[in-house]
Amino acid sequence: MRSFVIVLCLIAMAVFAFSDSCYCQEYITNALQARHRIVVVREDKDSVEVAPGEFVAFAGTQYYTDAMQTTRPETEKVSITIEGGCVYGALVFPMSSNDVSDDPSTWPLEGVNASSEGTAKVILSPKGGGKERVITITVKKYPDDWKDKIIAKLQETKVSVKFDKAAFEDVARSLSEKTGLKIDADYFAPEAKKTLITYTAENEPVSKILDNAVRKTALDWVLTNNRVIITSKGGAGLIRLVPVCEEALRWLYFHRSKDGSFSCANFMNECSSEPKCSGAGNADRDIAVTSLAILAFVGNGHTHRVGMFKKTVGKAKDYLLKCQKEDGSFGEMKGELGMLDSMTASWAICQLYAITPRDPNLEEPSKKALAFILKSQKDDGGWSWEKQGGKSNTVATAFAVFALKAASMGKIEVPKEAFDRAGKFFESLTDSEGKAGYEAKGDNKQPVGGEKFANLPVSTAASVIASILCGENKENERIKKGIDVIEKSLPQWDKHEMRNVDPVFWYFATYSVWQFGGEPWERWISKIIEVLSENQEQKGCATGSWSPDGRWQEFGGRVFSTALNLMTSGIVWVYARWQVPKQEKK
Helix, strand or coil, X not given: CCCCCCCCCCCCCHHHCCCCCCCCHHHHHHHCCCHHHEEEECCCCCEEEECCCCEEEECCCCCCCCCCCCCCCCCCCEEEEEECCCEEEEECCCCCCCCCCCCHHHCCCEEEEECCCEEEEEEEEECCCCCCEEEEEEECCCCCCHHHHHHHHHHHCEEEEEEEEEEHXXXXXXXXXXXXXXXXXXCCCHHHHHCEEEEEEEEEEHHHHHHHHXXXXXXXXEEECCEEEEEEHHHHHHHHHHHHHHHHHHHHHHCCCCCCCCCCCCHHHHCCCCCCCCCCCCCCCHHHHHHHHHHHHHHCCCCCCCCCCHHHXXXXXXXXXXXXXCCCCECCCCCCCCCHHHHXXXXXXXXXXXXXCCCHHHXXXXXXXXXXXXXXXXXXXXXXXXXXXXXXXXXXXHHHHHHHHHHHHCCCCCCHHHHHHHHHHHHXXXXXXXXXXXXXXXXXXXCCCHHHHCCCCHHHHHHHHHHHHCCCCCCXXXXXXXHHHHHCCCCCCCCCCCCCCCHHHHHHHHHHHHHHCHHHHHHHHHHHHXXXXXXXXXXXXXXXXXXXXXXXXXXXXXXXXXXXXXXXXXXXXXXXXXXXXXXXXX
């Protein structure tokens, strides 16, 4: 049997742990929290120090399952009592794994989420009787210069070690004891538990010991949240991406408008320091960027019911609902790419309803939004950027398909014919080499930006992912050729002409290549992580955002660029641990 690791985490506040247990499976994954934020307290420990936002999982407290659990099993082993307000109850649902452990007792399932600074006690009471386990959790906000301090200590501290076929768990534990640093093996990286090393060092810097220890292995070490984590090389890239997501979420949070919206052109009015952020976009597209911001939050585990930013998502949702008209459309949809407002708003509202199906306030707006999108479908099966008239194109049609798919996942009936017609539209625009045109087969038109960005196959990426969502088999020759076209434009941030910077293309392409899987996904994920992590703003009020360089610079601005790059990051985080089987070459 093919070995693979699938780690799905559903983290919800205790008050919602049961009421929202019927989440659609495809959207449960959107609540995935970054693996590096899960701190595992092993059974021989009775205390732990974490940062706000980290999840504390308790080894030996889980139940085991071979399939996704969307309800709380009756076979739970412990009950949890929390004393202290700095943590709150939560659940983690892992899926079975063939190459982590045959012993389910090694998988953590129960835990708590650290919310604010303070100290709390968690009492684990075995359901079948036995000794209670009391764990003290200290939640501390790490100083801004924590990384510099750790690097300095790793370079300055010299120790002597001798490892003889030692597991990396033991290596991490030994170095922690010798240095006082928090060094641990990634609990969810099986390589970090199984790989054995033999290594001797006499009075060497800890950083050099770590480098040499992992050099000949499939492992790497990274810094995150005031600690050192030894993980797989792939996991190292993912771990580096998580602080990127967190900073981007914070940037969006601090640049929201008082009415709950996100302003495309005037977000800098919310800047808290000088110099203010640059990168204004089209003043007509507030509905679109607000919708994309909601999708960015949702993709990183925050809804209007659950998550640190639930109030932000809630107010943004309320703003969109106020903008919805009786016919289901949103706003005036004027100016360039006007229908983008209703397409993205429909997508956001329907997706929120899909993952919180017991929210009656979203049912009718979702149905009205769906009705409008369906009514706007053209005779050729596609959609245009105009409410009435206009020529169908691949990018607009892809956004419409995302809205249809979100509605379908929310158990709102979407006619199969709508998906079928859209699929035929994409097929009609795709040439024999797998490249899709924008408005017609073989054309080189672009959504915005003109010929300068003609080298980026945004239409092909839109066609591939939307076709898959419409039900096209990933084994289809058109899909395979489309992936080959996408792969010829691996992500890069060319800092001079910016001809290769396109967050819309990156989102469509990342989603497409993940769906396809195999070697294309392995190549793509390393490049997209590199591009997003290395080009995020690191200074001033803009910290956490992405400069609106490239194709959508004048149209979308900084909020548009940041929201889409954050949506792409969410795809990488949610799905990166899913080892998709490689496609057989014919």
